[in-house]
Amino acid sequence: MQEKTTRTEVKELGEFGLIKHLTSGIETQNASTKKGIGDDGAVLDYGDKQVVVSTDLLIEGVHFDMVFNPLKHLGYKAVIVNLSDIYAMNAHPKQVTVSLGLSSKFSVEAIEELYEGMVLAGKIYGVDIVGGDTTSCNAGLVISITAIGEVERDKAVYRNGAKEKDLLVVSGDLGAAYMGLQLLNREKEVWKANPNMQPDLDGYDYVLERQLKPEARKDVIRVLDELDVLPTSMIDISDGLASEIKHLCDQSSLGIELYEDKIPIDPTTYQLARDFDLDPTLCALSGGEDYELLFSISMADYEKIKSNQDLTVIGHFTAHSAGMNMITKSGSSVELKAQGWDGMKGND
Amino acid sequence: MQEKTTRTEVKELGEFGLIKHLTSGIETQNASTKKGIGDDGAVLDYGDKQVVVSTDLLIEGVHFDMVFNPLKHLGYKAVIVNLSDIYAMNAHPKQVTVSLGLSSKFSVEAIEELYEGMVLAGKIYGVDIVGGDTTSCNAGLVISITAIGEVERDKAVYRNGAKEKDLLVVSGDLGAAYMGLQLLNREKEVWKANPNMQPDLDGYDYVLERQLKPEARKDVIRVLDELDVLPTSMIDISDGLASEIKHLCDQSSLGIELYEDKIPIDPTTYQLARDFDLDPTLCALSGGEDYELLFSISMADYEKIKSNQDLTVIGHFTAHSAGMNMITKSGSSVELKAQGWDGMKGND
Numbered sequence: 001m002q003e004k005t006t007r008t009e010v011k012e013l014g015e016f017g018l019i020k021h022l023t024s025g026i027e028t029q030n031a032s033t034k035k036g037i038g039d040d041g042a043v044l045d046y047g048d049k050q051v052v053v054s055t056d057l058l059i060e061g062v063h064f065d066m067v068f069n070p071l072k073h074l075g076y077k078a079v080i081v082n083l084s085d086i087y088a089m090n091a092h093p094k095q096v097t098v099s100l101g102l103s104s105k106f107s108v109e110a111i112e113e114l115y116e117g118m119v120l121a122g123k124i125y126g127v128d129i130v131g132g133d134t135t136s137c138n139a140g141l142v143i144s145i146t147a148i149g150e151v152e153r154d155k156a157v158y159r160n161g162a163k164e165k166d167l168l169v170v171s172g173d174l175g176a177a178y179m180g181l182q183l184l185n186r187e188k189e190v191w192k193a194n195p196n197m198q199p200d201l202d203g204y205d206y207v208l209e210r211q212l213k214p215e216a217r218k219d220v221i222r223v224l225d226e227l228d229v230l231p232t233s234m235i236d237i238s239d240g241l242a243s244e245i246k247h248l249c250d251q252s253s254l255g256i257e258l259y260e261d262k263i264p265i266d267p268t269t270y271q272l273a274r275d276f277d278l279d280p281t282l283c284a285l286s287g288g289e290d291y292e293l294l295f296s297i298s299m300a301d302y303e304k305i306k307s308n309q310d311l312t313v314i315g316h317f318t319a320h321s322a323g324m325n326m327i328t329k330s331g332s333s334v335e336l337k338a339q340g341w342d343g344m345k346g347n348d
Numbered sequence: 349m350q351e352k353t354t355r356t357e358v359k360e361l362g363e364f365g366l367i368k369h370l371t372s373g374i375e376t377q378n379a380s381t382k383k384g385i386g387d388d389g390a391v392l393d394y395g396d397k398q399v400v401v402s403t404d405l406l407i408e409g410v411h412f413d414m415v416f417n418p419l420k421h422l423g424y425k426a427v428i429v430n431l432s433d434i435y436a437m438n439a440h441p442k443q444v445t446v447s448l449g450l451s452s453k454f455s456v457e458a459i460e461e462l463y464e465g466m467v468l469a470g471k472i473y474g475v476d477i478v479g480g481d482t483t484s485c486n487a488g489l490v491i492s493i494t495a496i497g498e499v500e501r502d503k504a505v506y507r508n509g510a511k512e513k514d515l516l517v518v519s520g521d522l523g524a525a526y527m528g529l530q531l532l533n534r535e536k537e538v539w540k541a542n543p544n545m546q547p548d549l550d551g552y553d554y555v556l557e558r559q560l561k562p563e564a565r566k567d568v569i570r571v572l573d574e575l576d577v578l579p580t581s582m583i584d585i586s587d588g589l590a591s592e593i594k595h596l597c598d599q600s601s602l603g604i605e606l607y608e609d610k611i612p613i614d615p616t617t618y619q620l621a622r623d624f625d626l627d628p629t630l631c632a633l634s635g636g637e638d639y640e641l642l643f644s645i646s647m648a649d650y651e652k653i654k655s656n657q658d659l660t661v662i663g664h665f666t667a668h669s670a671g672m673n674m675i676t677k678s679g680s681s682v683e684l685k686a687q688g689w690d691g692m693k694g695n696d
Contacts, residue, residue, distance in 0.1 A: 107356055
């Protein structure tokens, strides 16, 4: 390896800091590049529609654990997390490309199972797998997926469009995927201590499914369109609510007031968090992998969405100078910190 | 890992066999998917232009060696190999997305160098980097790049369009990148035996540059357009001439007659191969990583290209039943076998 003499550790910058650092000087050159780095996807303009592209790299031991990720579910989830990025642009995914790095421990049958999950996700979401590449890999499984979608001209929704007084809305409920992971990790430890022990997962279908086989909110994009609501900003929740709120605030140059008692948490998630001696709110704020959509709407659009049980207003945007705050259940205001799951933590 | 009871080793199918096996039942669902799996890139139709997407996964220890791949060159090459796929569709790359998996051995400065090379390639080829993702990785460096390009409607060139009697043409010269790799591997062994020894690479600039910092043949696509020659089929040479010829023959259902004495090999490459006791022709046939364009043209177009020093007619297509044959320098006909570099060989 050839390096300059100064050495800054990646963890000093963190994942987002690193990307920002690396890409801050990059200028786009083509008229067809409407939006490059800095959002959930890139928007390209080739004709009467705009093209949205998003890419993700999933690595064994960092993003998933072969002990409890069934391969078919893993393939499904790998596609879903990419589609979620496309929906978060208010776009419709149409194609994905898949690259796999595989160690010799994977048989053809194992890879077939993985692919079955990918193909299933493609069928359910109406997305074609249009590219494939496999190569050997010394360290387990590497999955790289690029999703490509389309959106009507000027209908793409970015992270930077929220306005002061806009309402912050989230779909579904939060924290369940994180609790599913806690449960799986606990049973893995039990299993390691006694491999004959059967895992005790009864009654936890919901949190397990949220972790192992999540869905992307295609339905929410359709509903918003039907309600004639165009969000002013949007992001999907992969790293945790707090981290995603920070992205919207940073890019829109705004502050936020978040209401703890409004954060939607499923009863199973809530009880399981309590059983694990965890704060359910913290699970929602920092757990991640929910793949719900988090977006801002103008107050004028509130009437259109208020009767939808699947959409919850959880806060409103304030001036940037007011900062990011959460009004707790007890009525006090605390600073909201983004302590989301850190993709670089494997380096610690 | 969950597997079915039958176990087929990946190496039994090989890289291309595995992809074919996995994707043979996949049907496209969108009118916008003009071409999915099975070529250098996917062609998507969103408007007045067609969109071409191609993706590659490069893994340390499989595709590159950190001992002799300077990071800036590695970044440059990683982009180039993807652009080469887009040109091989007769399309023009416009955007790339980059995902990196990084172990803790990489400092920010090291990744900067890698990115510098990517940005440089982008500038030289007029391509925007429009997406980025980094994550931790337990096993060195993983680079996943997706290139997106555009092509005039119905001008995309596939692997399956060659016709009997079409001429087989190749750009540039072959085998140099492979000899560059042999040279670097030799000096690495010398260096391992005695780390104070300086590598002896004088006079080998050409083969080293072909290995470490290759170019994509944007110029050839432009020249063909200027000459009003639309190839009937095309592919880029990443795995070796023989392997790529086999792709064209298989997909076009044709045979080939290749003339050994026409295969363009640079004098430095030729001499170096001899010094290494290697057959220069075999280096061209099986070496790979040339990133030259290999294409077929109608005999009627021969007059248009014959005076171009950078394009060499090396054979002609025959009936499928005639098979793939090479007429040797001594005038005999031998069966042409594709023994190209195998991306799965790390599993052996």
